Amino acid sequence: MNPQLWSGEDPHLYRCVVQLTDLQQAVVDQMEAVFGVRILTLDAHHGLQVNGQTVKLRGAGIHHDSGLLGAATYDVAAYRQIKLLKQAGFNAIRMAHQPAAASLLRACDELGMYVMDETFDMWNRSKSDYDYGLYFQEWWQADVRSMVAKDFNHPSVVMYSIGNEIPEIATNQGVQLSAQISQLIQQLDPTRYTLAAVNGLFSVGNDLIPIVERVAKQQNDSADIQGNVNDFMTAMNQYLDQIIVDDKISHQLDKVFATTDIAGYNYMTARYEHDVQAHPQRLLIGTETYPPQIGENWPLVQKYNQIIGDFTWTGWDYIGEAGVGIPGYQFGEGGFGAQYPAQLAYVGDLDITGFRRPLSYYR
Numbered sequence: 542m543n544p545q546l547w548s549g550e551d552p553h554l555y556r557c558v559v560q561l562t563d564l565q566q567a568v569v570d571q572m573e574a575v576f577g578v579r580i581l582t583l584d585a586h587h588g589l590q591v592n593g594q595t596v597k598l599r600g601a602g603i604h605h606d607s608g609l610l611g612a613a614t615y616d617v618a619a620y621r622q623i624k625l626l627k628q629a630g631f632n633a634i635r636m637a638h639q640p641a642a643a644s645l646l647r648a649c650d651e652l653g654m655y656v657m658d659e660t661f662d663m664w665n666r667s668k669s670d671y672d673y674g675l676y677f678q679e680w681w682q683a684d685v686r687s688m689v690a691k692d693f694n695h696p697s698v699v700m701y702s703i704g705n706e707i708p709e710i711a712t713n714q715g716v717q718l719s720a721q722i723s724q725l726i727q728q729l730d731p732t733r734y735t736l737a738a739v740n741g742l743f744s745v746g747n748d749l750i751p752i753v754e755r756v757a758k759q760q761n762d763s764a765d766i767q768g769n770v771n772d773f774m775t776a777m778n779q780y781l782d783q784i785i786v787d788d789k790i791s792h793q794l795d796k797v798f799a800t801t802d803i804a805g806y807n808y809m810t811a812r813y814e815h816d817v818q819a820h821p822q823r824l825l826i827g828t829e830t831y832p833p834q835i836g837e838n839w840p841l842v843q844k845y846n847q848i849i850g851d852f853t854w855t856g857w858d859y860i861g862e863a864g865v866g867i868p869g870y871q872f873g874e875g876g877f878g879a880q881y882p883a884q885l886a887y888v889g890d891l892d893i894t895g896f897r898r899p900l901s902y903y904r
Contacts, residue, residue, distance in 0.1 A: 547577030552653035577696030600633040601856020638662035649697035659702040711744035711793035720800040736803035738828035744793035782811035858889030
């Protein structure tokens with residue numbers, strides 16, 4: 542056989558039909574499966590290659606819902622979303638923060654969109670009341686197996702994220718669990734790659750407070766951030782680039798990134814050039830980056846083979862985290878302090894109905 546290979550640029554698919562017949566050759570049962578054939582390789586010299594060609598992932602984070610249509614899955618909505626994202630210049634999506642629906646993967650297979658599928662938004666430490674953290678120990682292995690089985694025939698899926706901004710990921714137990722989840726995926730499907738979307742600020746736990754205080758003093762910031770959450774958040778946002786390269790954060794990240802194939806960086810662009818020099822064999826990807834920073838991020842993605850792509854947060858706007866993308870000149874006007882009537886996050890290259898915002902054309 543000499544199959545035509547699938548890629549995001551040439552999404553060629555095949556259909557396999559299996560029939561069960563009786564002795565008279567009458568069909569008593571039938572199943573069909575659509576699949577694609579492609580070759581993935583990953584190394585520090587070439588980065589991510591698909592069928593021997595290096596691919597830089599121009600990525601968009603998206604949620605599972607269909608905006609105003611809600612959380613139900615519709616084929617027509619999935620196809621429209623992927624089509625519009627591809628027309629806007631994206632060639633990859635990151636599913637945030639749970640496994641992608643089959644309808645979405647079918648659209649990605651047919652239209653040619655690379656996929657980072659994602660397992661969990663939390664492990665044992667919950668992020669909200671009554672979330673998946675209550676059931677993680679009981680269900681994580683079964684859910685990982687289900688995700689890999691669901692995705693197995695979808696050529697668009699090229700990598701798996703094993704968690705998003707997991708609070709305990711850099712603890713001893715978290716590092717061990719990270720290795721266990723990654724190893725299970727690799728046992729079930731050794732043809733795809735694993736990563737965790739890691740926010741360095743989460744990796745140091747309570748040590749973050751003295752790190753922020755020290756950096757603020759080094760920058761001659763006279764504000765007293767102890768006990769004042771607004772001053773603390775202001776200092777953390779203002780000096781994020783200096784905070785994220787702290788030695789304690791570096792030590793914690795090294796432990797985590799040793800457990801997966803790729804290092805996923807959430808809002809850690811400031812680490813890129815240092816880390817590609819300090820860890821010449823590390824493959825890294827911007828799993829979440831601020832939309833306006835594409836002008837800074839993309840030249841680095843192009844410059845270094847080890848950096849395989851950038852995933853903006855986010856490609857498609859969503860309900861929740863209301864107003865985080867709205868500019869504000871004082872508390873309450875925008876950002877996480879935004880007030881009513883803000884309802885959307887307002888960080889998408891495309892708004893919740895699918896219209897491109899000016900930032901998308903800049904990208």
